[in-house]
Amino acid sequence: MGLIWVVEAILxxxxxxxxxxxxxxVRPAWARWSLICGAGAAVGxxxxxxxYFLCGTLLGMRAAALGLEVAVLxxxxxxxxxxxxxxxQPAGEKRAPLLISIAxxxxxxxxxxxxxxxxxxxDANPQGNWDAWAIWNLRARFLASGGALAQRAWSSKLDASxxxxxxxLLSSFVARSWAFSDSFxxxxxxxxxxxxxxxxxALVAGGMAALRGPMLGLLxxxxxxxxxxxxxxxxxxxxxxxxxxxxxxxxxFALLDRPILAGIFxxxxxxxxxxxxxxxxxxLTVTAALKRRAALATLAGAAPAAALVVIxxxxxxxxxxxxxxxxxxxxxxxxxxxxxxxxxxxxxxxxFAGLGVGWYHPILPLIALAVVLRFDRERRRDAAYCGALVxxxxxxxxxxxxxxxxxxxxxxxxxxxxxxxxxxxxxVLAGFVGLRVPQAAVIVKPVPPAAKARRKTxxxxxF
Amino acid sequence: MIAGVVIAILLCLWGSFAxxxxxxxxxQQYRDPYMVSAQFTRLGGVLSAIxxxxxxxxxxxxxxxxxxxxxxxxxxxxxxxxxxxxxxxxAEWVLGNFSRPADFAAVGRSxxxxxxxxxxxxxxxxRKAH
Numbered sequence: 401m402g403l404i405w406v407v408e409a410i411l412x413x414x415x416x417x418x419x420x421x422x423x424x425x426v427r428p429a430w431a432r433w434s435l436i437c438g439a440g441a442a443v444g445x446x447x448x449x450x451x452y453f454l455c456g457t458l459l460g461m462r463a464a465a466l467g468l469e470v471a472v473l474x475x476x477x478x479x480x481x482x483x484x485x486x487x488x489q490p491a492g493e494k495r496a497p498l499l500i501s502i503a504x505x506x507x508x509x510x511x512x513x514x515x516x517x518x519x520x521x522x523d524a525n526p527q528g529n530w531d532a533w534a535i536w537n538l539r540a541r542f543l544a545s546g547g548a549l550a551q552r553a554w555s556s557k558l559d560a561s562x563x564x565x566x567x568x569l570l571s572s573f574v575a576r577s578w579a580f581s582d583s584f585x586x587x588x589x590x591x592x593x594x595x596x597x598x599x600x601x602a603l604v605a606g607g608m609a610a611l612r613g614p615m616l617g618l619l620x621x622x623x624x625x626x627x628x629x630x631x632x633x634x635x636x637x638x639x640x641x642x643x644x645x646x647x648x649x650x651x652x653f654a655l656l657d658r659p660i661l662a663g664i665f666x667x668x669x670x671x672x673x674x675x676x677x678x679x680x681x682x683x684l685t686v687t688a689a690l691k692r693r694a695a696l697a698t699l700a701g702a703a704p705a706a707a708l709v710v711i712x713x714x715x716x717x718x719x720x721x722x723x724x725x726x727x728x729x730x731x732x733x734x735x736x737x738x739x740x741x742x743x744x745x746x747x748x749x750x751x752f753a754g755l756g757v758g759w760y761h762p763i764l765p766l767i768a769l770a771v772v773l774r775f776d777r778e779r780r781r782d783a784a785y786c787g788a789l790v791x792x793x794x795x796x797x798x799x800x801x802x803x804x805x806x807x808x809x810x811x812x813x814x815x816x817x818x819x820x821x822x823x824x825x826x827x828v829l830a831g832f833v834g835l836r837v838p839q840a841a842v843i844v845k846p847v848p849p850a851a852k853a854r855r856k857t858x859x860x861x862x863f
Numbered sequence: 864m865i866a867g868v869v870i871a872i873l874l875c876l877w878g879s880f881a882x883x884x885x886x887x888x889x890x891q892q893y894r895d896p897y898m899v900s901a902q903f904t905r906l907g908g909v910l911s912a913i914x915x916x917x918x919x920x921x922x923x924x925x926x927x928x929x930x931x932x933x934x935x936x937x938x939x940x941x942x943x944x945x946x947x948x949x950x951x952x953x954a955e956w957v958l959g960n961f962s963r964p965a966d967f968a969a970v971g972r973s974x975x976x977x978x979x980x981x982x983x984x985x986x987x988x989x990r991k992a993h
Contacts, residue, residue, distance in 0.1 A: 499868060506872045513879040517886035524890040527899040527941075534937040541944035549916060549945040557918070557947060561937060619871060626878035628885060757885045760878045765871040772867025838868050 401581035402588040409573070410595060412469060413444020415476035421661055424485070426610045431617060434606030439653070439661065441599035442645050445592065446668035449569045450708060452576035457543055457550045466580055496614070499838075503618035510625040511601065514634075518594060521635030526586040528593075528637030535563050536570050536639060537589050543568070543575030544584070550575075554712070556719035565720035567709055569672040570639045589637045597634045600645040600825060601625050607652030608829070611782070613837045620832040623765050624825055628757035633821050639673045640818040646672060647679055648825040651789060654687060655782055655833065659694035662687075663701020671705045674722060675797070675822060680706060682792045690785050727803045740808060744801045747812040748794075751820050762824070766831050776836040783834030790826050797823075897934045902942045908982035909943060913956055918947045920957035922974060922989070924965065935960050952976060952991065959987035 417423070417440040426432040448469055455465035496504070527533050539562065542553035553571060558564040570592070577588045601621045609617025624630060633641050650665035666683045669676030680702055688695040713722075727734075734740060755762055775783070797819050804811055895901070913919060921939070925932035939960050940948045948958065952974050959967060967987050968978045976989035 499865060502869075503872055506876055510875060510879040513883045517883040520887045520890045524894040527895070530897065530934075530937075533897075533899050533941040538937075538941045538944055541941070545915065545945035552945055552947055555947070557949065559937065559940065559948070559950075561933065562940070615868070619868070619875075622872065622875040626875040626882060628878065628882040631882045632886060632889075756878070757881045760874070760881045762878060765874040765878075768867055768871045768874060772864050772870075838864055 402577045402583055402585040403591055405577040405580045406588060406591045406595065408469070408473065409444040409448040409577075410441045411444070412440075412473045412476065413442070413447060414440025415473065415480050416440070416447070417443055417661075419476055419479050419483075421658060426606070426656075428609065428614055431606040431609035431614065434602045434617075435610065435652075436606075438599040438602030438604075438606060438645075439649060439665075441595050442603070442642075442649055442668065443661075443664060445573050445595065445642075446569055446646075446664075446671065446705070448576060449573035450671065450705065452579075453543075453568055453572040453708070456546070456576065456579065457553075457572070460547065462546060462579060465576070500614050500618065503615060503622065507601075507605070507618050507622045507625060510622055511598075514597075514625055514631050515594075517631055518597075518635045522590050525635065526590070528589060528635065532589065532637035534561055535566065536637065537574060538562055539564075539566075539568065539571040540574035540578065540589070541584065543572055544578040546579065551716075554717040554720065565713070565717050565722045566639075566673060567671045567676070567712060569668060570642055590635070593634050593637050593641055596642045596645045597630075600641070600648055603645065603649045603652050604825060604829065607648075607656060608832055611655055611833060612779075612835070615838050616832050616835060619765070619769065620828055623762055623828055627755060627762040627824060628760070629755040629762075629817060629821050630824060633818060638818060640821050642672050643669055643676060643679075643822040644825050646676065647793075647822060648829060650679070650683055651786060651826055651829055654683070654691065654694065654698070655785070655829075657694070659687070659691075659697035660701035662694075663698040663703070664705070665701075666698070667702035667705025667709075670702070670709045675819065677709065678796045678800075679793060682789060682796065686785065686788045686792065690781070690788065723800065723804060723806075727800075727805045730805060731803050734803060734805070740802050743808055744798060744812065747801075747816050748798070748820075751812075751816045754817055755820060755824060762828075766828065769835060770831065773836045773838055775834045779834045783830060786826065786830030786833055790823060790830050793823055793826070897938055899938045899941065902938045905984050905986055906939060906942045906982075908980070909958060909986060909988060912980060912988055913943075913946055915945050917956060918949060918954045919943070920952045920954040920989075921948045921950050921960065922952065922957060922970070922976075923960045923962070924970075925960075925962055931962065935962070952989075955991055957989040957991070959985075959989055961985035961987070 414436055418436050421439065423432050423435055426435060451469060452465050456462040528537065539553040543550045552558060553568065554564045556564065574589050574592060578584050601624055604624055605617045605621035608620040646665045646669035650662045653665060654662035666680045670680040684699060687698050801808065801812060921936060923932060923935055925935050936948065957976055962985060967981065971978045971989045975992050977992045978987060979990045980988040
């Protein structure tokens with residue numbers, strides 16, 4: 401029963417993205433639908449999570465949250481029906497080149513293998529791994545209880561290892577689906593994590609196909625769908641795969657010149673986990689520096705979720721010390737400790753190698769493509785944008801490890817592999833966006849369509 | 864160029880098969896290593912004995928600061944939520960979560976607790992002795 405509410409949130413997100421994101425100009429059509437479904441899943445989960453937190457948890461009006469969701473779903477479905485596009489002319493259809501068909505079939509095969517691998521974990525560990533039941537799903541159980549008991553999700557009385565100071569997107573979404581279905585089914589967190597994984601693949605495939613053609617879109621998605629460390633994180637039910645999805649989505653929409661949607665994704669990342677706050681800051685800074693015109697719109701998109709984070713951190717969970725605030729005493733001494741830099745660099749090196757399995761490393765296909773396709777100098781601005789985001793993000797993470805007053809070796813061993821999983825899709829995007837296109841393909845330039853101006857007078861353009 | 868793209872695709876498929884093999888092995892080897900699913904049965908009696916809004920103390924025989932202690936405490940907290948567990952004998956009701964057989968009534972008495980109910984498998988409910 402809980403799965404129905406996961407599907408409902410995704411459907412709601414897809415309908416809203418389809419209605420407001422103005423992706424109708426994206427070609428090829430599969431890339432458009434891939435973007436709509438990927439963005440829809442991530443936005444739908446984020447939106448319903450925030451709605452449940454505000455109405456269900458803070459205001460105690462769970463029925464209002466449910467009613468509002470269903471009302472918007474019905475309206476969005478009616479709008480989609482009313483605005484449905486005319487059926488395409490079959491005579492104009494071209495057959496895809498053989499290589500693209502091979503890449504598409506390979507992607508489907510890789511996704512099937514990934515799903516089979518993930519399913520073995522659903523069977524063996526239905527409750528997820530340590531952080532799932534010690535942090536994310538534990539706090540979801542408090543939030544699903546409603547009333548005053550929900551406040552225990554951020555109570556300072558909660559054991560420190562439950563991280564009551566962490567933002568609540570994931571826990572609140574799981575809680576919402578549990579509360580609406582009146583059950584604590586393990587299928588809900590399992591499906592949520594899997595939905596974020598599929599959304600990540602769909603966003604990268606669709607976004608890269610729209611930017612650089614279908615071949616590179618399919619190949620970028622294929623590299624991600626076959627990344628062992630990423631696949632290992634999906635059934636763990638942690639917040640790192642959702643983070644990877646929101647990071648990648650923000651960058652894809654920034655490159656597609658949809659800054660409000662990029663901001664929404666970055667805001668959702670900040671409402672998912674503390675690293676998301678760093679990502680939001682980095683995205684806004686790099687956008688202000690390299691895509692000045694888009695900076696305000698990106699900020700506007702991120703503002704609602706960022707406001708939720710500020711309210712949560714400064715008011716609700718103010719009694720709980722975060723990693724940074726506890727690291728301030730003695731920070732100067734740790735900054736001056738050269739040995740910490742060596743340990744951290746060695747760990748980054750080791751964990752980057754650990755993204756693969758056996759002799760396989762997901763950087764290998766990227767290197768093969770870089771050697772044969774080489775880089776397109778005309779795309780250097782996009783590559784620089786993605787590269788700056790990855791660089792500053794990794795620098796920020798590196799700084800946190802240097803500053804932390806936790807046992808450094810323990811923290812690196814228990815978190816760095818997951819942190820790299822968050823960043824890996826951004827690194828793949830940075831690599832692919834600069835590659836030369838291997839075949840003639842329809843590429844949509846990231847410029848708002850001419851029709852947009854006309855439509856602006858007729859209807860609200862949210863994204 | 865085509866050969867390079869084909870090589871990249873084949874590399875990815877290799878990664879997919881390698882991931883599947885590795886993940887299957889790991890999951891077979893580590894089936895619910897912290898036995899979280901089993902705690903729902905083991906602690907089921909406590910769920911009906913203690914109201915949802917209660918805060919519960921917690922004592923155990925697991926070494927403090929050990930992985931075993933953290934795993935037992937956090938999995939118990941997960942199963943018993945929204946009841947709030949607090950290490951020590953700070954609350955009126957105290958959960959005993961033991962990994963080995965012992966004279967549990969004596970363990971409770973030594974900490975100023977009266978044994979109220981023994982649910983088996985090392986799960987006990989104590990109450991503060993006034």
